[in-house]
Amino acid sequence: MGCYLFEITAMETREAPPAHLLVKVESFSLLGTCGIDEYETTEFVAGDYKWRLIIYFNGKNCEYVSVSLAMADTSSLPANWEVNVVFNIFLYNQISGNYLSSPGRTRCFLETKSEWGISKFISKKIMSDPSNGYLVNDNIVFGAEVVVVKKDPIIECVSLNNINIHYKHDFKISDFSKLNERCFSEQFIAGGQKWKIILDPKGSGTGTDIHVSIFLNHLGLERVQACFTLATINDPNKGFIVNDCCLLIMDIHTYLGSRSLQWD
Incomplete structure (x- = not known):
């Protein structure tokens, strides 16, 4: 089915950690040595659904890291299911103690479109510079936050x-x-x-x-x-x-x- 990617024009910064997932990648430099181009996190639950964060270290563009959010288990969902979510992907700044965050985007997850991602999450040049605080001592921390938009509006x-x-x-x-x-x-x-x-x-x-x-x-x-x-x-x-x-x-x-x- 593939991943449906979109681009963002600006990132945000916030103090609060993500509500649903934090994943620390140690010995980051060994990923390239071992030929590992992507990593799928363990499943996490948000809004009664299971999700995974997928990190593409070489991205769609080799100068950037790409990230995506994917539904992890859809077998129990009814036919023609549809889930609308607002999600943010995070990168922890180990120097300042805050988080770089993608702006919230509403995306519709379907049986044929169960993975949405950001093609240019962060440039490798900015991420790899230790003075920026993201990759420190060969460790880096990603995060995710997912808010499911319930279809139960009050209509007036x-x-x-x-x-x-x-x-x-x-x-x-x-x-x-x-x-x-x-x-x-x-x-x-x-x-x-x-x-x-x-x-x-x-x-x-x-x-x-x-x-x-x-x-x-x-x-x-x-x-x-x-x-x-x-x-x-x-x-x-x-x-x-x-x-x-x-x-x-x-x-x-x-x-x-x-x-x-x-x-x-």
């Missing part, structure tokens, strides 16, 4: 009907110049949902001490925010503050929708 379908319903709510604030803290409107209903208007005279976030902040607070998870500069909101010539009273008029547009756990 959101349907928005093209019905735009407009609501307006007034919020009158007296003694505006004396406000030091947030003030809240009474709770009101719009679009079948509960809301409140919040005014923060000192501003919020990047608008602190610069703007007055106004929030439309859905009494659930979402909110809508608008801001006005203090210079504008306190300008009686523009009619925003009259007799130390501010009237906020909030226009709300809602769209009717429905949600289901399936779609056609």
